[in-house]
Amino acid sequence: MIEVRNVNKSFGNFGALRDVSLNVEKGDVVAILGPSGSGKTTLLRCINFLEIADSGTLNFEGEEFDMHSISKKDISRLRRRTAFVFQNYNLFLNKTVLQNVTEGLIIARKMPKEEAERKAVQALEKVGMADRLDSYPIQLSGGQQQRVAIARALATEPEIIYFDEPTSALDPELIGEVLAVMRDLAHEGMTMLVVTHEMNFARNVSNKVVFMENGQVVEAADSESFFAHPKEERTKVFIQTILSGRD
Amino acid sequence: MDDRVLQILLDSFMKILMAGLKVTIPLAVLSFFFALLISILVAVIQYADIKGLKQVCRFYIWIIRGTPLLVQLYLVFYGLPSVGVVLPAFPSAVLCFAINEGAYMAESMRAALEAVPKGQLEAGYCVGMSYWQIMRRIILPQAFRTAFPSLSNSFISMIKSTSMASTITVSEMLRQTQIINGRVYQSLALYLEVGFIYLIFCTVLTWIQGYGEKKLNVYGGTK
Numbered sequence: 001m002i003e004v005r006n007v008n009k010s011f012g013n014f015g016a017l018r019d020v021s022l023n024v025e026k027g028d029v030v031a032i033l034g035p036s037g038s039g040k041t042t043l044l045r046c047i048n049f050l051e052i053a054d055s056g057t058l059n060f061e062g063e064e065f066d067m068h069s070i071s072k073k074d075i076s077r078l079r080r081r082t083a084f085v086f087q088n089y090n091l092f093l094n095k096t097v098l099q100n101v102t103e104g105l106i107i108a109r110k111m112p113k114e115e116a117e118r119k120a121v122q123a124l125e126k127v128g129m130a131d132r133l134d135s136y137p138i139q140l141s142g143g144q145q146q147r148v149a150i151a152r153a154l155a156t157e158p159e160i161i162y163f164d165e166p167t168s169a170l171d172p173e174l175i176g177e178v179l180a181v182m183r184d185l186a187h188e189g190m191t192m193l194v195v196t197h198e199m200n201f202a203r204n205v206s207n208k209v210v211f212m213e214n215g216q217v218v219e220a221a222d223s224e225s226f227f228a229h230p231k232e233e234r235t236k237v238f239i240q241t242i243l244s245g246r247d
Numbered sequence: 248m249d250d251r252v253l254q255i256l257l258d259s260f261m262k263i264l265m266a267g268l269k270v271t272i273p274l275a276v277l278s279f280f281f282a283l284l285i286s287i288l289v290a291v292i293q294y295a296d297i298k299g300l301k302q303v304c305r306f307y308i309w310i311i312r313g314t315p316l317l318v319q320l321y322l323v324f325y326g327l328p329s330v331g332v333v334l335p336a337f338p339s340a341v342l343c344f345a346i347n348e349g350a351y352m353a354e355s356m357r358a359a360l361e362a363v364p365k366g367q368l369e370a371g372y373c374v375g376m377s378y379w380q381i382m383r384r385i386i387l388p389q390a391f392r393t394a395f396p397s398l399s400n401s402f403i404s405m406i407k408s409t410s411m412a413s414t415i416t417v418s419e420m421l422r423q424t425q426i427i428n429g430r431v432y433q434s435l436a437l438y439l440e441v442g443f444i445y446l447i448f449c450t451v452l453t454w455i456q457g458y459g460e461k462k463l464n465v466y467g468g469t470k
Contacts, residue, residue: 050369076375084373090366094388094466104374107384136466156374 001026001191002047002160007056007067009039009046009215016042017053018215024160024193024208029186031202031223032195034212035238040195041087043212044164047193048084049075061159080108083153087165089145091137091152097124098133101152109156116155123151127181143174150181161185163194179205199242203227211235252436259427263441266423267448274337274419275406278344282401285349290356290390291382304353311350317411319343324415340412344405352394352401359394360386392463399456403449410445420444 002024009017017039024030032040046053046067056067060078091100101120105111111119124130127147137145146166153161166182167175179201186192186205196202202209202223209226211219211234219226219235230236289304311319324339334342363386371381391398413422424441428434 048373050372076372076377079373080375082373084370086366086370088366090364090370092367092370092385093364094385094392096466103371103384104376107380108375108377138466152374 001028001061002193003059004043004047004067005057005059007043007046008054009042009051009056010054015215017046020056020212020215020217022210022217022220024191026159026191027189028208029190029192029194029206030208030210031206032193032210032212033197033199033202033238034218038212039215040212041164042215044162044193044195048079048082048162050084080156081159083156083158083161085146085149085153085161085163085166088169089137089142089149091145091149093137096134096136097129097140097148100137100148101155104152104156119155120151123155124148126154126184127151128177141174142170143177146170146178147181150178150185154185160191160193163192163196165195165197167196167198211238213238252433255427255431255433256436256440259424259437260440260444262427263420263423263444266418267420267444270337270417270419271406271409272448274340274344274409274412274417275402278341278348278409279402279405281341281345282347282349282352282405283398285345286352286356287387289349289353290360291387293353293357294360295378295382308350308353311347316343316347316408317414319347320411320415336412336415336417339415340409340417344408344412348401348405348408352398355394355397355401356390359390359397362393363389395460395463396456399452399459403452403456406448406452407445 002022004020004022007017007020008015020039020043022030022043032043034040042051045051046056047058049067049070052070053067058065058067058070060081065074065078092103095103098117098120101123102113102116105116105119106113121130121133124133127150129144129147129151132140132144132148137148140148150161150166163182167178170178175198179198182192182194182201183205192206194201194206206223209219209221209223210217211226211232213234219230219232221231226235227239230239289307292300292304320340320343323334323343324336327334367385367389368378368381371385372378376384409417409419410421412419413425416422418426420441424437428437431437
């Protein structure tokens with residue numbers, strides 16, 4: 001459903017992404033792994049145009065886009081078909097839980113208020129946050145905020161959800177509740193592209209893994225063979241490091 | 248204090264207070280309202296980095312902050328008629344106060360806009376909103392809350408600045424006091440009195456500011 005080819009992105013002299021390609025099929029849960037600074041997050045941000053790549057193409061459900069010269073109109077059209085979950089949640093601070101979820105429906109999609117609220121409550125029920133409709137983000141724990149952020153993503157009925165290290169900012173005891181929600185989504189067939197450090201998620205929930213280092217894709221495989229029979233030397237070292245808990 | 252002075256104070260109190268309620272307050276409120284509009288416009292233009300207009304805004308702030316308010320008042324009221332632009336005293340004062348305070352408030356607003364986390368804009372984009380939708384519904388409300396104390400400060404400062412309008416014949420509180428003093432020659436008592444009335448006005452405003460901050464804190468307070 002999305003195919004990214006030959007993405008390049010530099011920040012000054014630093015080559016953050018070098019000829020990165022990636023393929024996500026409908027229903028795939030793809031985990032992007034790699035050490036810090038490997039370009040995982042930059043890749044995800046380029047795919048949703050929060051950063052504009054220096055070059056590369058994106059094929060979204062058969063439509064081809066140049067990732068450098070894509071028009072604003074196409075960007076916003078694509079964004080309405082996708083959703084993005086941030087590392088630090090980025091809930092609208094001046095809006096309640098309910099308003100956070102309805103905002104994109106009422107304002108961006110011109111949905112009637114009642115329908116939007118019904119959809120929002122459904123989405124919030126799914127993540128177990130329907131009892132906090134009138135709370136403000138600041139009144140919630142990190143895990144709760146992230147679950148609301150996932151509900152905000154779900155409510156727009158996206159064709160794919162991008163997750164940018166969704167559990168990295170959370171206290172250890174709160175990670176589980178967010179991963180549980182993501183696991184449910186995966187089982188329901190939601191297409192997800194997830195930048196993560198959670199090895200258990202990559203191994204048990206995602207069906208494909210992309211391993212990046214120094215702005216390049218080192219290895220891409222289905223997750224079973226990725227962990228059982230890594231091909232590249234660098235991948236083996238990475239997996240060993242992670243599994244022995246030394247990273 | 249002898250009886251004569253006391254009598255003068257009592258007689259003048261209502262006159263000065265009425266000048267305050269009828270002229271000083273409307274002058275300050277009107278000027279502040281326009282200053283607020285100017286400041287939001289100027290701050291948003293700079294924040295949104297609108298080419299061309301941004302330079303105009305910097306120029307405006309540079310000129311206004313670099314010249315005295317009194318000079319600006321004189322220019323508009325005494326200077327402009329010589330090129331055929333004749334404005335009555337009250338509108339001249341509103342114009343000057345709005346343009347002057349607007350420049351300072353624009354800087355407060357700009358700082359408040361820049362203090363809104365960048366992620367708010369990105370989150371707005373990612374739920375499909377346009378830049379101006381995000382600006383109006385997410386960023387400006389948050390910036391306004393941050394700027395509220397310094398905007399209140401500007402309003403309080405403006406109440407006192409209106410006394411300068413006395414120099415261009417607006418019959419606000421200070422001018423009323425000067426007129427009374429011209430008849431009775433009690434400078435110490437009368438200027439103390441008018442200072443006291445300004446103090447009352449500003450005290451009430453400080454209370455309102457405290458109340459407003461509490462109201463605005465609903466989403467920013469601690470757990």
